[in-house]
Amino acid sequence: MEHYKWLLAFHIIALMSWMAMLFYLPRLFVYHVEHAEKKEFVDVVKIQEYKIYKYIGLPAFWATLTSGLGMILLDPQLLSSGGWIYAKFTVLMSLTLYSFSLEKYRLELANDTCTKDGKFFRAYNEVPTALAILIVGYVITKSFSWAFTLITLGIFAMIIDMILDAKKKS
DSSP states (O other): OHHHHHHHHHHHHHHHHHHHHHHHHHHHHHHHHHTTTOHHHHHHHHHHHHHIIIIIIHHHHHHHHHHHHHHHHHOGGGGGSOHHHHHHHHHHHHHHHHHHHHHHHHHHHHTTOOOOOHHHHHHHTTHHHHHHHHHHHHHHHTSOOHHHHHHHHHHHHHHHHHHHHHHHHO
């Protein structure tokens, strides 16, 4: 079981690195689109976007995924520990899709073909926080709660709506 604990520690460290990219890259996108007229600035931001995704985010994603699979191999009973694990997997799939969508936007920004604005990326930046709260809640409590899930998603839907609504007023 000691191997499992070391793998769990690695999994958490990898997850923290992946989440750092998920939180920061959309913020770089905000700076990128809101300062598009400043070519020198945008050129530096493009390098930062590339490096954080390719050198931090993508390796951390794969490290998180493989260490998580390793934990299941070491303790297959995790798969029969209740609905929380499947809720976690569902949210993890959403987080994975979100992560790959950031690469799509990064490439569009790198090629100067992105049509999204700073408000969109500010709102989009809220997604990984909501998903991380759900995952942590499921893992810590080892349970699934519809109330917790719907309240969390509802709060973040209101936050995203407020961010996008501010666009209409400005």
